[in-house]
C-alpha cells in the first residue's frame with residue numbers, strides 16, 4: 001500500500017534547522033520536493049543531530065522516516081573518513097521486511113550524498129549466503145534490517161567491526177509489531193554487544 005501523503009507541514013524550512021543539514025542533503029531534499037518540515041521532523045532532527053537519545057511516538061504518515069534518516073546522514077558525515085569497509089557505523093532495526101525495505105529505499109538518495117557509506121538491506125526471504133558474499137566482498141557501513149537476519153549475519157560474519165558505531169536506531173512500533181521474544185532477545189543482545197564498545 002502506498003504511504004499516505006502528509007499534508008501537515010510546519011513553517012520550519014529544512015534549510016533553517018540547527019545544527020545545519022549539509023548542502024548535499026538539502027539538495028537531495030529539494031530534488032524530492034521537500035522544503036518544509038513536518039512537526040515530528042522539526043522536533044526531532046535538531047535533537048538527533050546533537051546526539052541526544054530520542055523516543056518518538058507519531059502517527060503513520062507523519063514523516064518519521066526522514067526524521068531519523070537525515071540526522072543519521074549528518075552524523076555519519078562527521079564520522080572518521082579513514083574507517084574501513086567492514087567497520088559498521090550505523091544499524092537500523094525494524095520489525096518487518098516491508099518496513100526495512102521502505103526505510104532502505106527512502107534513505108538511498110540521502111546516503112548517496114556520503115562518500116564510501118555502503119548501506120545493506122538485511123531481511124529474510126533473500127539467500128543469506130548472497131548477503132554474506134556481498135558484505136564480505138564489498139563491506140557494509142550501514143545495516144538496515146530485521147532482527148532475525150541481522151542476528152544471523154552477525155553470528156556468521158566475524159569480520160564486521162562495530163567499534164566505531166555512531167548510530168543505532170530502533171524503528172520499533174515495538175509492542176505492536178515485534179513478533180516474538182526472539183526479536184526482543186536479539187535487540188537486548190545487540191545493545192549489550194554495543195555497550196561493550198561504548199561508554200554511553
Ligand SMILES: Nc1ncnc2c1ncn2[C@@H]1O[C@H](COP(=O)(O)OP(=O)(O)OP(=O)(O)O)[C@@H](O)[C@H]1O
Pocket residue numbers: 003004005006009033034035036037038041058059060061062063064065066
Ligand atoms: N517534509 C515533508 N514534506 C512533504 N512530504 C513529506 C515530508 N516528509 C515526509 N513526507 C512524505 O510523507 C509520506 C509519509 O512519510 P513517512 O513514510 O516517513 O511517514 P512515517 O511516519 O514513517 O509513516 P509510517 O509510520 O507509516 O512508516 C511520504 O510519502 C513522504 O514522502
